[in-house]
Amino acid sequence: MRDNIIGKQFDEERALYHLQHTDVKNCVFDGPADGESALKESEDVGLWDCRFSLRYPLWHVKGFTMTESSMDEKTRAAIWYAREGLITDSRLEGIKAVRECDSIRLERCYVDSLEFGWKSRNITLIDTDIVSEYLFLDSRDVKLTSVKMKGKYSFQYMENLEITDCDLDTKDAFWHSKNVTVKDSVVKGEYLGWFSDGLTLINCKIIGTQPLCYCKNLTLDNCTMEDTDLSFEYSDVEADICGHVISIKNPRSGRITVDSVGEIITQDPVMTCTGQVVIREEIRKKGA
Numbered sequence: 001m002r003d004n005i006i007g008k009q010f011d012e013e014r015a016l017y018h019l020q021h022t023d024v025k026n027c028v029f030d031g032p033a034d035g036e037s038a039l040k041e042s043e044d045v046g047l048w049d050c051r052f053s054l055r056y057p058l059w060h061v062k063g064f065t066m067t068e069s070s071m072d073e074k075t076r077a078a079i080w081y082a083r084e085g086l087i088t089d090s091r092l093e094g095i096k097a098v099r100e101c102d103s104i105r106l107e108r109c110y111v112d113s114l115e116f117g118w119k120s121r122n123i124t125l126i127d128t129d130i131v132s133e134y135l136f137l138d139s140r141d142v143k144l145t146s147v148k149m150k151g152k153y154s155f156q157y158m159e160n161l162e163i164t165d166c167d168l169d170t171k172d173a174f175w176h177s178k179n180v181t182v183k184d185s186v187v188k189g190e191y192l193g194w195f196s197d198g199l200t201l202i203n204c205k206i207i208g209t210q211p212l213c214y215c216k217n218l219t220l221d222n223c224t225m226e227d228t229d230l231s232f233e234y235s236d237v238e239a240d241i242c243g244h245v246i247s248i249k250n251p252r253s254g255r256i257t258v259d260s261v262g263e264i265i266t267q268d269p270v271m272t273c274t275g276q277v278v279i280r281e282e283i284r285k286k287g288a
Helices: 280-287
Strands: 003-006 020-025 043-048 062-067 083-088 102-107 110-112 121-126 129-132 140-145 148-151 159-164 167-169 178-183 186-188 197-202 205-207 218-226 236-242 244-249 253-258 260-265 276-279
Touching (some): 276 280
Parallel strands (some): 003 020, 020 043, 062 083, 110 129, 121 140, 178 197, 186 205, 205 218, 236 253, 253 276
16 A cells, blocks of 8 residues: 655655655645755655755655656756656756656656756657756667757767657757667757767758768758758768758768759868769759
8 A cells, every 4th residue: 555645845854765655745845954865765656746946856766756746946966866757747947857867758847957867768758848958968768759959068979869759959969979860850050960870860950050070870861951051071971851951061971962052062171072962953854
């Protein structure tokens, strides 16, 4: 039988330390004692309509749910070393909200956390809005679906990332990443994808200067590009692009097919560059 804690306020250090098989409902974690680590080392805990305003509440927690709850900006480093968590219809607003976690799922949430999702595995975000300057650094096996994101240095040093139906407003995303697939999404930024290996973009709109340089195993399928100058420098790329590209510079290898391009730049390469740029209309004319 599960226990219930309802309508209480906690502010002391480790207030519910090692809590097990318990639902915590309509509780507040705040107060003058300013205690940390309220639910550290807990297991099989449900949090419903709770408000957190103290540091480090969910460290080393295994098996938890959090529903219709909030963690404000004072809830620093809220969820670290946790496993098997489901967070729904909640707000996470403290810095470093999730780190070194495994199997955490967020649905219909709002997140504002400067460093979110670092060094974690098996993280899923669905129908979630997130603001994070450094998002998912050095994490593995992450899935984003119907996510609206605003950040800067996103998805760096990641491996095995799937992004579907998302709106990403970022800067130099995907640097040094491996095995990333982005589908049916808008990706806006500067210097996107540099030094990535195995980045695939399908049915995406790519916006911003100097994208997709120094890439290995880069694939674009039925994508559009906007304000994209000096694209693909020193990349190994296979690309099918609809519409216009401002400029393409020194692709290292592969084939880039576009409807039109403002300038193909081939001067002063620092390595051998054999990449081809093919204009689709010229293919049609040759076929005729």
